[in-house]
Amino acid sequence: MSSGTRIEPVAAALFDTAIGLCAIAWHGDTVVRFQLPEASEEETLARITRPLAGMPVAEGEPGQAVTTAIAGIRAHLAGHLDALRWIDVDPRGAPEFHRAVYTVTREIDPGRTMSYGDIAVRIGAPGSAQAVGQALGRNPVPLIIPCHRVLAADHALHGFSAPGGVGTKARLLELERTPGFGEPMLF
Known part of the structure; x- marks a missing residue:
């Protein structure tokens, strides 16, 4: 990788849903990780912020695309069913x-x-x-x-x-x- 190549940082946030506290991680407008509720907020945060492809994941404020994704996930989990295919995902490093x-x-x-x-x-x-x-x-x-x-x-x-x-x-x-x-x- 050349020194001029910039790697976009990965950020994460917790959010409440009808089934409990979920978490989401993203880079730019693309979701790279989603977490269903763990036993505690600390466990959910620890799981969503674990390093991804060797890069750190830090808590952050989502932009519009991720905010919209969170709203769609909340609605789905509240019973307003949606296939959620419109959410841009990147399963980084998956074979x-x-x-x-x-x-x-x-x-x-x-x-x-x-x-x-x-x-x-x-x-x-x-x-x-x-x-x-x-x-x-x-x-x-x-x-x-x-x-x-x-x-x-x-x-x-x-x-x-x-x-x-x-x-x-x-x-x-x-x-x-x-x-x-x-x-x-x-x-």
């Missing part, structure tokens, strides 16, 4: 396979789901459902890249790396009025 998984996952609408295997087929890598799950486990912007909408082939809720695990996944699916989640069962 090409992960980016392919994220692209397909981002196409899943609220209230809908896909299986890990379905995503593997869509990216041209049938038989790689486990690798899809690993990629989603490293998703830097959950909710915006809706990894909670990806289920096992049997529609079971297996491993969810966000805080709260599968309970959080189920809560997000219920919030999005996904059939089979949050509805009373007949049997």
Whole structure:
């Protein structure tokens, strides 16, 4: 890298939502990390401000694009469903396979789901459902890249790396009025 190249700093902020204190990190107008609520404000702040691609992340004031993204996330989590595809994201440093998984996952609408295997087929890598799950486990912007909408082939809720695990996944699916989640069962 030449000495004249300027690397845009990464900033982060905490914000309240209907499900608790979330956090977002960005550079310019692009979201690079999103954090669902941790057990405490300190834990949420520590997770969102950990270094990114070797660069420090510091608390900051979001510009208009990120402020608008925060408003969209708040509205979505309050039940005004939005696919959030309009939010510009940059999963920095993600391998090409992960980016392919994220692209397909981002196409899943609220209230809908896909299986890990379905995503593997869509990216041209049938038989790689486990690798899809690993990629989603490293998703830097959950909710915006809706990894909670990806289920096992049997529609079971297996491993969810966000805080709260599968309970959080189920809560997000219920919030999005996904059939089979949050509805009373007949049997």
